[in-house]
Amino acid sequence: MGLIVQKFGGSSVRDAARLKNVAEIITETYAKGNSVVAVVSAQGDTTDELIEKAAELNEMPSKREMDMLLSAGEQMSSALLAITIEKLGYPVISLTGWQAGFVTSSAHSTARIRRIDTERVQNELSKKNIVIVAGFQGVNRYDDITTLGRGGSDTSAVALAAALKADRCQIFTDVDGIYVADPRKVKNAKKLEEISYDEMMEIATLGAQVLLNRSVEMAKKYNVEIEVLSSLERKPGTIVREVAKVEKMLIKGVTKDSNIARISIIGVQDKPGMAHRIFSSLAAKHINVDIILQSIGREGTKDVSFTVSKGDKEATMEILNDILTSLKAKEVVCDENISKVSVVGAGIQSNPGVAARMFEALSEANINIQMIATSEIKISVIINEQEADRAVSVVYQQFCD
Amino acid sequence: MGLIVQKFGGSSVRDAARLKNVAEIITETYAKGNSVVAVVSAQGDTTDELIEKAAELNEMPSKREMDMLLSAGEQMSSALLAITIEKLGYPVISLTGWQAGFVTSSAHSTARIRRIDTERVQNELSKKNIVIVAGFQGVNRYDDITTLGRGGSDTSAVALAAALKADRCQIFTDVDGIYVADPRKVKNAKKLEEISYDEMMEIATLGAQVLLNRSVEMAKKYNVEIEVLSSLERKPGTIVREVAKVEKMLIKGVTKDSNIARISIIGVQDKPGMAHRIFSSLAAKHINVDIILQSIGREGTKDVSFTVSKGDKEATMEILNDILTSLKAKEVVCDENISKVSVVGAGIQSNPGVAARMFEALSEANINIQMIATSEIKISVIINEQEADRAVSVVYQQFCD
Numbered sequence: 001m002g003l004i005v006q007k008f009g010g011s012s013v014r015d016a017a018r019l020k021n022v023a024e025i026i027t028e029t030y031a032k033g034n035s036v037v038a039v040v041s042a043q044g045d046t047t048d049e050l051i052e053k054a055a056e057l058n059e060m061p062s063k064r065e066m067d068m069l070l071s072a073g074e075q076m077s078s079a080l081l082a083i084t085i086e087k088l089g090y091p092v093i094s095l096t097g098w099q100a101g102f103v104t105s106s107a108h109s110t111a112r113i114r115r116i117d118t119e120r121v122q123n124e125l126s127k128k129n130i131v132i133v134a135g136f137q138g139v140n141r142y143d144d145i146t147t148l149g150r151g152g153s154d155t156s157a158v159a160l161a162a163a164l165k166a167d168r169c170q171i172f173t174d175v176d177g178i179y180v181a182d183p184r185k186v187k188n189a190k191k192l193e194e195i196s197y198d199e200m201m202e203i204a205t206l207g208a209q210v211l212l213n214r215s216v217e218m219a220k221k222y223n224v225e226i227e228v229l230s231s232l233e234r235k236p237g238t239i240v241r242e243v244a245k246v247e248k249m250l251i252k253g254v255t256k257d258s259n260i261a262r263i264s265i266i267g268v269q270d271k272p273g274m275a276h277r278i279f280s281s282l283a284a285k286h287i288n289v290d291i292i293l294q295s296i297g298r299e300g301t302k303d304v305s306f307t308v309s310k311g312d313k314e315a316t317m318e319i320l321n322d323i324l325t326s327l328k329a330k331e332v333v334c335d336e337n338i339s340k341v342s343v344v345g346a347g348i349q350s351n352p353g354v355a356a357r358m359f360e361a362l363s364e365a366n367i368n369i370q371m372i373a374t375s376e377i378k379i380s381v382i383i384n385e386q387e388a389d390r391a392v393s394v395v396y397q398q399f400c401d
Numbered sequence: 402m403g404l405i406v407q408k409f410g411g412s413s414v415r416d417a418a419r420l421k422n423v424a425e426i427i428t429e430t431y432a433k434g435n436s437v438v439a440v441v442s443a444q445g446d447t448t449d450e451l452i453e454k455a456a457e458l459n460e461m462p463s464k465r466e467m468d469m470l471l472s473a474g475e476q477m478s479s480a481l482l483a484i485t486i487e488k489l490g491y492p493v494i495s496l497t498g499w500q501a502g503f504v505t506s507s508a509h510s511t512a513r514i515r516r517i518d519t520e521r522v523q524n525e526l527s528k529k530n531i532v533i534v535a536g537f538q539g540v541n542r543y544d545d546i547t548t549l550g551r552g553g554s555d556t557s558a559v560a561l562a563a564a565l566k567a568d569r570c571q572i573f574t575d576v577d578g579i580y581v582a583d584p585r586k587v588k589n590a591k592k593l594e595e596i597s598y599d600e601m602m603e604i605a606t607l608g609a610q611v612l613l614n615r616s617v618e619m620a621k622k623y624n625v626e627i628e629v630l631s632s633l634e635r636k637p638g639t640i641v642r643e644v645a646k647v648e649k650m651l652i653k654g655v656t657k658d659s660n661i662a663r664i665s666i667i668g669v670q671d672k673p674g675m676a677h678r679i680f681s682s683l684a685a686k687h688i689n690v691d692i693i694l695q696s697i698g699r700e701g702t703k704d705v706s707f708t709v710s711k712g713d714k715e716a717t718m719e720i721l722n723d724i725l726t727s728l729k730a731k732e733v734v735c736d737e738n739i740s741k742v743s744v745v746g747a748g749i750q751s752n753p754g755v756a757a758r759m760f761e762a763l764s765e766a767n768i769n770i771q772m773i774a775t776s777e778i779k780i781s782v783i784i785n786e787q788e789a790d791r792a793v794s795v796v797y798q799q800f801c802d
Contacts, residue, residue, distance in 0.1 A: 016457050056417050058488035068495050069480035072473040079470035087459035094469050
């Protein structure tokens with residue numbers, strides 16, 4: 001018995017049948033003696049439909065009016081969920097973002113939660129009401145409705161759990177937890193019982209889309225225990241918390257990211273300041289660089305390679321071609337036919353055998369490694385894109401089978 | 402140049418083409434140097450669709466949650482209209498009911514406006530913004546969203562015009578003004594340039610559905626000048642104001658109401674208190690009685706007839722049969738095959754010729770009059786339902802052709 005915040009995404013409430021399913025999950029939790037606050041997204045395709053409707057009228061609508069428009073989506077799904085719960089005979093009330101006290105920054109469409117005035121929610125909980133809260137939205141200090149941007153309802157739920165000091169924040173999704181590798185790609189991929197915030201963030205960065213880093217960062221900051229679980233099956237999911245139980249398995253994730261391009265600058269003059277010149281030019285244009293590899297200088301020149309996301313490729317090439325002469329470099333080349341395959345797990349770096357075993361697995365599978373990068377809790381390799389799925393499989397088998 | 406409040410109903414904003422049309426009306430008014438506040442209803446069938454969606458989940462949803470659900474409809478249409486106006490290059494901002502300061506009673510689904518805190522709207526107007534306000538909705542003192550019930554957006558517009566001391570409140574509809582008789586029924590029916598509040602209310606009571614009495618009452622109370630006009634044509638409509646210009650035409654409306662039934666109690670004992678006993682019994686059950694006719698007593702009994710709306714017929718018959726013995730009456734009979742045809746216009750009563758000319762027209766058309774009732778500004782007759790449309794035509798021709 002405690003205070004549970006539950007979050008249901010758009011597909012979990014997309015139609016009458018799904019709403020009934022969610023109403024049952026919520027009332028079962030309540031019937032066990034818990035206080036329950038449920039944060040919901042807009043139904044199914046509501047948000048996309050509204051965006052389309054607006055685009056028909058104006059290809060560049062203001063973000064302020066888009067927030068006004070889109071926030072109606074969660075208001076409707078919240079009311080519909082409350083109506084469904086009323087039918088089951090439980091006391092319930094739905095609240096918009098502003099009614100639930102979400103005060104945000106003024107940045108429409110990407111607002112940050114500044115504070116949550118929980119008085120109303122607390123008051124409803126003390127009346128034994130199940131409280132439904134419209135996710136993804138709040139109000140800024142001018143009383144204008146704002147939205148939190150991508151993954152916003154997760155952020156709403158975690159922030160509300162933190163503000164209410166909830167015992168747990170359950171994020172209901174289409175998958176039943178966090179897997180070591182993508183279960184659609186790797187047969188018998190293992191589901192984790194627990195994972196730490198840092199590991200979860202590495203996995204998210206590396207391509208797993210279950211929870212966005214913004215929510216995990218917030219959960220870590222306020223020490224909110226998250227459970228990722230399925231809204232379609234009644235079984236435990238994966239717990240995300242600060243100090244995860246020590247498990248036998250060291251590796252928490254084998255991931256793949258193909259949305260990257262490798263850029264190489266050939267024949268850069270081998271003298272101090274070159275790297276600074278290259279990467280400060282990119283930073284000035286807000287281009288994020290991931291793995292960097294620099295060849296050892298010989299004959300007075302060196303080659304500098306790094307990866308960027310595919311979307312930044314054009315801009316990067318343009319910037320580098322502009323500064324090519326000042327670098328006294330020969331040319332810039334680009335390869336989009338690559339993938340990053342990574343293993344993630346706390347203690348990887350203090351466990352030298354992991355890297356060796358990963359490389360061994362790739363070598364045995366005859367997969368060539370183009371670049372290597374390591375951190376405290378991960379090892380990434382850049383390989384040919386065509387070999388990426390096979391690489392995930394052999395690495396997974398090496399560690400987890 | 403002045404401050405104009407414009408109201409657009411659901412069909413006026415039902416799709417992209419209609420939204421663009423409304424955006425043009427608003428910006429044309431603004432471009433002439435006026436300050437403009439536009440109150441909008443939900444698009445087309447949005448409200449009905451949401452009601453249906455809720456009914457699928459729960460046949461008896463709470464009114465509180467229905468208000469939460471339905472109010473999203475006007476929020477969306479307001480934002481979409483603002484987005485359409487942005488496209489035309491004008492400064493605009495949309496506001497929900499609570500943002501626009503509508504504070505209402507707590508009666509969900511039939512809330513009354515208690516006050517409007519116009520600070521935000523005034524502030525936006527002073528910034529030269531066109532202000533779009535979601536009609537039909539407000540917030541009660543618990544910060545819960547309420548809706549105003551039928552015709553609510555008209556009420557929102559008139560109340561806001563009163564609070565802002567607007568120069569005019571324009572109600573845009575599918576018709577281009579108030580007609581003396583239903584233009585679909587009477588060929589060449591005349592459109593009125595002006596009509597007084599009282600006349601407008603009589604016409605509304607008698608079946609014309611252009612403006613509900615609630616809005617007209619409020620307009621009268623706060624002396625708000627209303628213009629009823631078409632959103633599809635650019636031409637002047639009908640002005641509703643306190644002292645209408647004296648026009649040649651005395652008659653402002655010829656109307657028909659077929660949603661009535663005549664109830665007759667035959668052989669009521671002819672002694673004091675009988676009428677009181679009958680009508681207090683009906684009043685106790687909230688049954689509104691319209692025209693009452695009592696035959697002159699003979700042989701110690703009298704007959705009492707009156708009209709009620711068809712919906713109240715069953716209940717009325719039940720009540721009367723219960724008290725029949727105590728009235729010492731013979732029986733209660735009912736006739737649903739009747740219509741009320743009325744002429745409305747200020748000064749009718751002080752102009753005895755009007756009644757005579759009306760009866761003459763009906764007589765020449767061989768239409769039998771069953772009951773007659775008159776007031777300061779109207780004369781109504783009860784006739785056979787099959788003859789009602791013909792009666793409207795001949796009466797119209799008598800006065801207006």
